[in-house]
Amino acid sequence: MTTTLPIDRMIDTERGTISREIFVSPEFHREELEKLFTRAWLFVGHESQIPNPGDFFVSRMAEESVILCRDTMGTVHVFLNSCRHRGMKVCRYESGNTSLFVCPYHSWSYTTDGKLQGVPLYRVLYEGQLDRSEWSLIEVPKLHLYKGTVWASWDAEAPDFMTYLGDAVDHLDQVLDCRDGRPGGSEVIGIHKWILPANWKFAAENFLGDTYHNPSHRSVDMIGIGPSARAGQTGRRDNEYNKGQHVWASFPAGHGVHSVWMPEEFDYQPSYAQYPVVDEYFRHCFYERKKRLGDKARIMPFTGNLFPNTSYHGRQPRALCVWHPHGATQTEAWRFFLVDADAPAEVKDVLRRFYMRYSGPAGMTEQDDMENWLYATASSTGTIARRYPFNYQQSMGAYKHNDPIPGDVSTQITEQNARNYYQVYARYLKGESWASLLGTGDAVRAAAE
Amino acid sequence: MSRLDRLALKQEIEDFLYMEADLLDQRMFREWLDLLAEDLIYFMPIRRNVKFGQHAEKENTKQGEGISWFDEDKWTLGKRVEQILTGVHYAEEPLSRVTHMVSNVRLLEVSPSVEDPRDVVVGCRFLVYQNRVEYESNTFIGRRIDTLRRNGESWLIARRELILEQNVLLAKNLSILF
Numbered sequence: 001m002t003t004t005l006p007i008d009r010m011i012d013t014e015r016g017t018i019s020r021e022i023f024v025s026p027e028f029h030r031e032e033l034e035k036l037f038t039r040a041w042l043f044v045g046h047e048s049q050i051p052n053p054g055d056f057f058v059s060r061m062a063e064e065s066v067i068l069c070r071d072t073m074g075t076v077h078v079f080l081n082s083c084r085h086r087g088m089k090v091c092r093y094e095s096g097n098t099s100l101f102v103c104p105y106h107s108w109s110y111t112t113d114g115k116l117q118g119v120p121l122y123r124v125l126y127e128g129q130l131d132r133s134e135w136s137l138i139e140v141p142k143l144h145l146y147k148g149t150v151w152a153s154w155d156a157e158a159p160d161f162m163t164y165l166g167d168a169v170d171h172l173d174q175v176l177d178c179r180d181g182r183p184g185g186s187e188v189i190g191i192h193k194w195i196l197p198a199n200w201k202f203a204a205e206n207f208l209g210d211t212y213h214n215p216s217h218r219s220v221d222m223i224g225i226g227p228s229a230r231a232g233q234t235g236r237r238d239n240e241y242n243k244g245q246h247v248w249a250s251f252p253a254g255h256g257v258h259s260v261w262m263p264e265e266f267d268y269q270p271s272y273a274q275y276p277v278v279d280e281y282f283r284h285c286f287y288e289r290k291k292r293l294g295d296k297a298r299i300m301p302f303t304g305n306l307f308p309n310t311s312y313h314g315r316q317p318r319a320l321c322v323w324h325p326h327g328a329t330q331t332e333a334w335r336f337f338l339v340d341a342d343a344p345a346e347v348k349d350v351l352r353r354f355y356m357r358y359s360g361p362a363g364m365t366e367q368d369d370m371e372n373w374l375y376a377t378a379s380s381t382g383t384i385a386r387r388y389p390f391n392y393q394q395s396m397g398a399y400k401h402n403d404p405i406p407g408d409v410s411t412q413i414t415e416q417n418a419r420n421y422y423q424v425y426a427r428y429l430k431g432e433s434w435a436s437l438l439g440t441g442d443a444v445r446a447a448a449e
Numbered sequence: 450m451s452r453l454d455r456l457a458l459k460q461e462i463e464d465f466l467y468m469e470a471d472l473l474d475q476r477m478f479r480e481w482l483d484l485l486a487e488d489l490i491y492f493m494p495i496r497r498n499v500k501f502g503q504h505a506e507k508e509n510t511k512q513g514e515g516i517s518w519f520d521e522d523k524w525t526l527g528k529r530v531e532q533i534l535t536g537v538h539y540a541e542e543p544l545s546r547v548t549h550m551v552s553n554v555r556l557l558e559v560s561p562s563v564e565d566p567r568d569v570v571v572g573c574r575f576l577v578y579q580n581r582v583e584y585e586s587n588t589f590i591g592r593r594i595d596t597l598r599r600n601g602e603s604w605l606i607a608r609r610e611l612i613l614e615q616n617v618l619l620a621k622n623l624s625i626l627f
Binding site: 093094095096190191193194195198218219220223224229230332352353355356357361362364368370371372375 | 493495497498499500503510514515516517518519520521524525528529531532535537538539540541582585616617618619620621622623624
């Protein structure tokens, strides 16, 4: 598990410098696939995509195709989408319902719980040789369902998902819970998949808490594309949080969020100005949520990134986004858009229209992000460019521990979330123990003292 | 007589489509917006890999529900133009070089009649080439179905459906107008 890469020299979070190599070099890309994506918990999909027995959805975990499947008995599985005989993808439909995955190559077939069932000419060609029970589809050793979302890790020794998530759970909940505070209850209404010629970490870092990049969205802020834009408001979102304290929180396992801590007394801010029905819905949800959650209702979400590559937008818009590495300088992005499953049809319609004009390659806001990530990657590949590290010195030391919410919390725009993220990233690349990866190891404590 | 009328109408429609494409390629975005009906539907579905026999039902995302690449109206397209004209929409600043090719033009429906065409459904193929900054280039190819509405001597686009022949979008952005 050792590495020959000079990781500590390249990732110096004490000084606040990080080498461009980690964003462009094929060696780092390979190390990430070997040492990080084989261990960390990754987002795979949502139960609303596979409601019935036999339902499947083909997803990805980093560079690999996987099948998220509810077997005919109702149990959820995640399998590597590759036949055990010669590796052909056993499923090339994006979703559907089946009782068998039949490989097109030599027709080996697998049941929805992954077991090898059909082997053509078994008696003649394999009797006494092939033990079918040993050649099931390769299944992730760790799987966790949380409020509709499905997460998996390839590491049998990985801690359980809730331990891995730690205190970041309070923020993820703001994405996954109903707008009125009932736990869970979201559904996926659509998925974007696209290729962007940039390193995946630019995207992850953007959501991790890089609020500093706001000026790159000046065009949408000038013209107004938010939920109330038709009523003449500028900006790309409604200003729901204007009395709140913005907080940037990072967590020992590498997660980082930008949320808002509302004052003890705070009231609903009118939104969706052109749509009285939607405004009324969110007003109703606001008071219900306050009643249900009490003090916890004071946390309102902007964005976040759960280590390593699952980002979210919490509210306006609302989606989970996974950045799959596709080479050192290319990423395949998958975005899952969420609404409350039981929201009224008119609310869902207004939300989906807002999501489409905000997010992804056709989204007026995120197009500018993609432009930044592409050219930041491209202009960091040069021999000279790679000699000069990126600067991560913003708001050094300007954070408090567990104040006012759990985590290392800054009340000013900060790169602390990024420094913490890359510290954890370095530990994965050095092959450290799970105690260290969770930020609970002796080495980590010693370094902190 | 009707055959000649039909030929004349097809020629008129083709001329309109080429003129419209030229406005975009000449970056005359505001003038292009003037060709859009107030109740325009502008729709580009996401295409999915589905089992044989399920194409009609499941291959394309549906207009009016869920998430597509575009499912929007004239107001939103007006915002896209406004954004480009801010000069700080970095995904289109500096502006891309774009050529829209239109071919395989066919009149699919003419109502109420070829002699008095007020609404015309026209099918075509599009090939849109985008070159950006230095090395970035994208080719978008697909089928298009437009509904055109008679507007005096010219036409208004009342509906545009763009069937892009891609599954995972191979471009980082759809920052140009189709």
